[in-house]
Each structure stands twice: as C-alpha cells, then as structure tokens.
Amino acid sequence: MQSSSMAWVGLLFRYLVSFNWYVLVDTKYFFMRHLLSVLIGMELEGVVHAADNYHSVLAENRKLYNEVQDLKGNIRVYCRVRPFLPGQCKNLTTVEYIGENGELLVSNPTKPGKDTHRMFKFNKVFGQAASQEEVFLDTRPLIRTVLDGFNVCIFAYGQTGSGKTYTMSGPNMSSKEEDWGVNYRALRDLFHIAQSRKGSMTYEIGVQMVEIYNEQVRDLLTCHGSHKRLGIWSTTQPNGLAVPDASMHQVTSTEDVLELMNIGFMNRAVGATALNERSSRSHSILTIHVRGVDLESGTILRGNLHLVDLAGSERVDRSEVTGERLREAQHINKSLSALGDVIFALAQKSQHVPYRNSKLTQVLQSSLGGQAKTLMFVQLNPDLDSYSETLSTLKFAERVSGVELGAARSNKEGRDIRELADQVALLKETVAKKDDVIEKLQQLKINTNGPKSVRFDSSPRRFSVGGNIRLSPKSPGRKTSPLSDREIDIYSEFGEKLSDVRSLPPSIDELKHGHRGPLAAHRRPMTGLPTKFTEAKAGQNSNEDVELFGFGGSGDSDERISDISEGGLSMGTDTDGSSGNAAQAEATSPSRIANSVETTTRLSGNAAQAARSTPAAGMRQPENYSNTERRGVTYKLPKPSPKVAQTRVSRLSLQKPAAHASKFQSIATSTTPRKPTATTGGNSTSATRSIRQTGLRTERSF
Numbered sequence: 060m061q062s063s064s065m066a067w068v069g070l071l072f073r074y075l076v077s078f079n080w081y082v083l084v085d086t087k088y089f090f091m092r093h094l095l096s097v098l099i100g101m102e103l104e105g106v107v108h109a110a111d112n113y114h115s116v117l118a119e120n121r122k123l124y125n126e127v128q129d130l131k132g133n134i135r136v137y138c139r140v141r142p143f144l145p146g147q148c149k150n151l152t153t154v155e156y157i158g159e160n161g162e163l164l165v166s167n168p169t170k171p172g173k174d175t176h177r178m179f180k181f182n183k184v185f186g187q188a189a190s191q192e193e194v195f196l197d198t199r200p201l202i203r204t205v206l207d208g209f210n211v212c213i214f215a216y217g218q219t220g221s222g223k224t225y226t227m228s229g230p231n232m233s234s235k236e237e238d239w240g241v242n243y244r245a246l247r248d249l250f251h252i253a254q255s256r257k258g259s260m261t262y263e264i265g266v267q268m269v270e271i272y273n274e275q276v277r278d279l280l281t282c283h284g285s286h287k288r289l290g291i292w293s294t295t296q297p298n299g300l301a302v303p304d305a306s307m308h309q310v311t312s313t314e315d316v317l318e319l320m321n322i323g324f325m326n327r328a329v330g331a332t333a334l335n336e337r338s339s340r341s342h343s344i345l346t347i348h349v350r351g352v353d354l355e356s357g358t359i360l361r362g363n364l365h366l367v368d369l370a371g372s373e374r375v376d377r378s379e380v381t382g383e384r385l386r387e388a389q390h391i392n393k394s395l396s397a398l399g400d401v402i403f404a405l406a407q408k409s410q411h412v413p414y415r416n417s418k419l420t421q422v423l424q425s426s427l428g429g430q431a432k433t434l435m436f437v438q439l440n441p442d443l444d445s446y447s448e449t450l451s452t453l454k455f456a457e458r459v460s461g462v463e464l465g466a467a468r469s470n471k472e473g474r475d476i477r478e479l480a481d482q483v484a485l486l487k488e489t490v491a492k493k494d495d496v497i498e499k500l501q502q503l504k505i506n507t508n509g510p511k512s513v514r515f516d517s518s519p520r521r522f523s524v525g526g527n528i529r530l531s532p533k534s535p536g537r538k539t540s541p542l543s544d545r546e547i548d549i550y551s552e553f554g555e556k557l558s559d560v561r562s563l564p565p566s567i568d569e570l571k572h573g574h575r576g577p578l579a580a581h582r583r584p585m586t587g588l589p590t591k592f593t594e595a596k597a598g599q600n601s602n603e604d605v606e607l608f609g610f611g612g613s614g615d616s617d618e619r620i621s622d623i624s625e626g627g628l629s630m631g632t633d634t635d636g637s638s639g640n641a642a643q644a645e646a647t648s649p650s651r652i653a654n655s656v657e658t659t660t661r662l663s664g665n666a667a668q669a670a671r672s673t674p675a676a677g678m679r680q681p682e683n684y685s686n687t688e689r690r691g692v693t694y695k696l697p698k699p700s701p702k703v704a705q706t707r708v709s710r711l712s713l714q715k716p717a718a719h720a721s722k723f724q725s726i727a728t729s730t731t732p733r734k735p736t737a738t739t740g741g742n743s744t745s746a747t748r749s750i751r752q753t754g755l756r757t758e759r760s761f
C-alpha cells in the first residue's frame with residue numbers, strides 16, 4: 060500500500076518536473092493576444108461600421124439632394140469625358156480627378172500651380188471608360204417619366220468632336236446595339252415599358268426630327284422639301300410641340316425608330332472641320348411624343364421627350380473654317396450664345412428671358428422655362444489642346460446646373476376635365492342655336508326696316524363661340540360700323556376662345572352701352588376649363604371640331620408661330636400674340652385642318668363632311684383612322700371664314716397644300732422591317748425615299 064502511494068507521488072513529481080511551464084506563460088500571452096485582437100476587432104468593426112454608415116448617409120444625402128433638385132426643378136448636368144482618339148497624346152490630359160459624387164477636377168499640366176486647378180461639381184461625371192449602357196442607365200429614370208406625362212429634354216453640349224453625337228446617337232448609323240446612344244435606347248425602353256403596361260395603359264408614340272441649320276428649322280424626316288423652312292410655336296406649349304409643321308411619324312417598334320433615325324441622320328447637315336472629320340453643322344432635335352390613355356380611369360397623359368444634339372461650340376480660329384463653314388460656325392456660335400443668355404437669365408430669375416434671340420432657344424423654350432425635366436450632357440475632350448474650351452464648357456455647365464425651372468408637372472387630363480369639356484361644348488351648341496335664332500330675327504328686322512337700321516349684332520356668339528363678325532364687306536351695315544376692319548378682326552379673334560370668355564373684352568354692345576351683355580353671366584363658370592374651345596360658324600364648315608394635338612390643355616392662350624415656312628413673312632418679335640394667330644396658322648394650313656377635324660357626332664354629324672370639303676379633302680385617310688379614339692370635345696381651333704383668311708394673309712403666309720403633304724407622311728407602323736419605297740420626292744435623298752406615304756397617319760391622334 061505504502062509502495063503504491065510512493066509510486067503515485069513519484070509520477071506526480073516527474074510530471075511536475077517535465078511540465079513545460081512556459082506553455083502557461085505562452086497561454087497567458089495567447090489569451091492576451093486574443094483579448095487584444097478581440098478589442099481591436101471590435102474597434103475595427105466599429106470603424107467599418109462607421110464607414111458603412113458614412114456611405115449610406117452619403118447616399119441618403121445624395122438622394123435627398125436630388126429630390127430637392129427635383130423639387131426645385133434644377134437642370135441636371137451629367138458630364139462625360141470622351142476617351143482619347145487614336146493619334147492623341149494620352150499622357151497629357153486635363154482631367155485630373157473624377158469623384159463618385161459628381162466632382163471633377165481639371166487642370167492644365169503644362170502650367171503647374173495652384174490656380175490652374177479647378178474643381179466642378181455636377182450631378183454625375185462619366186469617365187473615359189464609361190459605356191453607352193452606363194450612361195443610359197443613369198438617364199433612364201428621367202426618360203421613363205415621359206410615359207407618366209412629363210416633358211423631358213436632354214441635350215448634349217460641348218465643343219466640336221467632344222462626343223455629343225456619340226452620346227446621343229452612337230458612333231454611326233450602323234452601330235452595334237451596345238454602341239447605341241441615348242436616342243435609340245430611350246425609344247426601345249419606352250416601347251418595352253409601354254408593352255409591359257399594356258393591361259392598364261395604351262400608348263401611342265410619335266416621332267419628329269428637325270434640325271436648325273443656319274438659323275432655319277428644317278424637317279429631317281420628310282421626303283419633300285427638307286429644305287423648307289418651318290415655323291416655331293413661340294410660346295410654351297403644354298404638349299411640348301414646338302414645330303407643328305414638322306412631319307410626325309407614328310412608331311410602334313424599334314425597327315421603325317432605327318429606320319427613321321437613320322433617315323434623319325443622313326439628312327443632317329454635316330461637314331468636316333479641322334477639329335472633327337464629320338462635324339454636325341446643325342442642332343438636331345428628335346422629339347418623341349407620347350400619348351397614353353389609362354384604360355380604367357380614361358385619364359390621358361401626354362409626354363414629350365426632346366433629344367437634342369447641339370452643334371459643336373468651337374473657336375472659329377481653331378476650327379480653321381472659312382467661307383460657308385465660317386458662316387455655319389458663326390450661326391452655331393450665335394445660337395449657343397443665345398442659349399447661354401437664356402440660361403443666364405433663368406439663373407438670375409430675370410423678368411425677361413430672351414428666348415426669341417435664336418431658333419434654338421425658341422424650340423427649346425418649353426424645356427428651358429416650362430415644367431419640364433431637363434438634363435444636359437456636357438461633353439469634354441480630355442486633350443490638353445482643348446483645355447480652354449474645356450474650361451469654358453465647364454463654366455457654362457456650372458451655370459446651367461444652377462438653373463431652377465420649378466417642379467416638373469405632369470400633363471394629365473382626367474375624365475372629369477373631359478366631361479366638363481363636353482358640357483361646355485353642349486352649352487356652346489345651345490348658345491349657338493340661340494344665336495342663330497337671334498340672327499334670323501335680326502335679318503328679318505333688316506329686311507323689314509332697311510339697311511339703316513342695321514346695328515351690330517349683340518349676340519353673345521360673337522365672343523362666346525367664336526363666330527366671326529357677320530357683316531360682309533358688302534353689307535349695308537358696314538358703312539355704319541363704328542369699328543374698323545382691324546377691330547372686327549380683333550373681336551372675331553377674341554371670339555375664338557370660349558374658355559377665355561372670362562377674360563374677354565366686353566361685347567360690342569357692352570362697349571357701346573356700358574352694360575353687361577348676356578354673356579357676362581357665362582363668364583365665371585368657365586374658370587379652369589381648358590382653353591381653345593371654339594366653334595366655327597354655321598355655313599363656314601360649322602361644327603368642325605379641330606383638335607390640334609392637345610393644344611391648350613393647360614390653358615395657354617397665346618400660342619404664336621414666330622416664323623412662317625416657305626417664304627412666309629416672319630412675324631418677328633412683335634408678333635400679335637392673340638390666339639387668333641394660332642388659329643390663323645392652322646387656317647392657312649388647310650390640309651392640317653382637314654386632317655385634324657374630328658367628327659363630333661354629339662354636335663353635328665356634318666362635321667366630317669364639312670372637313671372633307673376643305674382643300675385637303677382629297678387626301679387619303681388611313682384605314683385605321685378612328686374617330687372613336689378622340690373621346691370628348693377637347694381642343695379646337697376655329698376655321699376662319701374666307702374673309703378672315705383673306706384679310707390675314709398680310710400677317711401670315713399661306714402654306715401651300717402641296718407643301719403640307721409631307722406632314723402626312725408616315726412610315727407604316729407594322730413591326731416587320733420594311734424595304735425602302737420610292738416616293739415622288741424629286742430631289743430627295745435616297746434615305747428620304749424610304750419614307751412612305753401612307754396617308755393621314757398624323758399627329759392628330761396624340
């Protein structure tokens with residue numbers, strides 16, 4: 060027993076002797092190390108966490124910043140630096156740093172020093188490696204709002220050869236899909252979304268493409284007379300239609316779009332300068348008109364997307380141009396500087412914004428001053444030689460980013476409004492009937508009492524329903540008229556707008572006798588209704604309801620055409636701004652009216668017949684032309700009497716019906732790719748020949 064316990068003690072002793080005591084020490088260190096690393100880990104974790112938080116706070120800030128910008132309606136500015144082209148020295152770049160949040164640092168490496176660095180901040184900066192897809196992805200959310208009834212304008216600005224056309228359209232017409240620019244991608248995207256919303260919305264998409272070359276607006280999608288000068292609506296249109304006479308082409312597929320854009324691309328004025336082999340010598344404006352109908356509520360949405368590829372800003376000396384090129388460059392620079400003036404006036408919130416100083420600013424007026432969402436791509440050439448242009452481009456862009464346009468508004472037209480419009484139309488009809496009775500009674504009186512007793516018609520119709528002054532030049536009453544021809548015209552113009560009745564001048568009788576005429580009672584209730592409800596007089600194609608593409612949806616009453624096509628008189632800056640001018644412009648374009656005449660069975664079954672009796676009646680209507688598409692009596696322009704049309708010739712040129720034929724061209728809307736078809740365009744290019752005349756597929760359905 061004793062010996063066994065001795066053995067255990069021996070074992071224990073030997074174990075203790077052989078025990079590696081430093082293990083213990085080491086373990087202590089191990090624990091300490093572990094503890095330390097845990098502590099450090101926790102610390103690091105905290106740092107990582109803080110960094111994460113910082114990023115999410117930054118992202119949140121950016122989001123909030125963008126929302127504030129959206130609310131203020133700031134023009135968004137995206138900057139894109141194009142890569143060096145073969146032959147350019149890649150080592151000498153002016154772009155030093157591109158930040159994640161839109162910072163851009165530029166410098167002049169040949170002049171080192173503190174003052175040579177300039178930092179700019181925009182909504183986004185795309186570096187040289189940015190792909191077309193990346194650029195589009197950042198633009199897409201904005202573009203998509205067009206389908207919700209917003210007007211959007213995207214324009215590319217920058218010196219010659221900086222990549223404006225590349226960003227907007229792509230490198231060339233035969234670009235691969237991955238090289239497609241914003242234009243094609245935007246339309247493709249719109250089609251996809253329209254398709255995906257098929258169950259709840261139906262969309263119609265139309266395309267116009269014009270260029271402004273040497274201060275003249277030309278249609279790029281017409282096979283006739285692409286050299287014809289077009290007029291511009293000189294005030295903001297709610298539907299963004301700036302050039303009403305440019306041909307409108309309905310598109311239903313990306314193939315249609317490709318075909319049209321290629322035509323436009325080929326028709327565009329280009330030339331070579333020392334700075335760019337194939338420089339665009341004009342501003343090109345592609346406008347996409349979208350009209351959506353909510354199948355459930357019947358609400359109509361109208362959105363427009365202007366995609367503008369500006370001509371390159373350039374120093375005339377650097378581009379080494381002479382002769383015609385020099386003239387082009389001067390026009391380009393002049394219009395760009397007019398754009399700068401407009402931007403400057405907007406940034407300053409000036410009372411007067413000089414839109415009328417150039418065609419470019421007139422066309423873009425609705426996007427630069429209205430409730431549109433506007434984005435500018437500022438294109439940069441990173442080349443050292445371009446440093447001074449880069450700097451001035453960036454300064455311009457900085458100014459643009461400070462412009463607040465006000466929150467964008469969607470162009471929605473609910474069922475309520477349309478129902479009210481219908482009611483107004485019925486009221487108008489009732490008033491018109493009453494008016495006819497009054498007129499007959501007066502006629503009776505004239506016949507009974509002789510010419511001397513003729514007095515001016517006190518009927519409210521003159522002012523309420525757009526009836527023209529009825530005294531013909533031969534009328535005996537004319538001699539006794541206290542009003543001049545001009546006054547008569549003015550009053551008949553006023554009469555063309557029922558909804559503006561509230562703001563109309565008193566009737567002639569009211570003026571003469573100082574009492575409130577029968578119309579006075581009607582004035583108040585019209586408040587808030589769409590303007591431009593007009594009605595032509597019986598016997599002058601009465602009851603024609605002319606819908607001009609939704610004009611007047613938000614009650615803009617002073618549409619004007621500032622410049623009239625084909626040798627017409629330019630109305631200049633002092634154009635008479637009455638709505639009558641818009642009506643006249645329409646009236647001088649017979650095919651346009653005929654095309655836009657809507658058969659309003661509610662008012663008269665004769666309307667379509669009356670419309671067909673106009674000079675454009677011979678034009679073929681498309682098989683799918685549907686009156687039922689136009690629900691409600693919406694926007695109408697009056698058809699003036701021959702007398703009025705005549706008297707107005709001096710102020711507005713007449714459009715030849717033949718010249719208007721181009722407006723009715725449209726590419727067929729089948730989704731199958733189509734072969735070019737020859738047309739009658741004698742001197743049209745091969746590209747334009749592929750536009751087919753398929754009858755009246757026009758903008759009227761928008």
Ligand SMILES: Nc1ncnc2c1ncn2[C@@H]1O[C@H](COP(=O)(O)OP(=O)(O)OP(=O)(O)O)[C@@H](O)[C@H]1O
Pocket residue numbers: 140141142144217218219220221222223224225226230335337338339340369370371372438
């Ligand atoms: N992001 C880019 N990636 C690759 N090449 C580009 C890029 N941007 C521009 N380029 C090329 O640079 C050249 C000039 O571009 P582009 O013609 O688009 O310039 P621009 O600003 O439209 O010129 P201009 O004002 O004279 O019409 C073209 O050869 C184009 O393919």
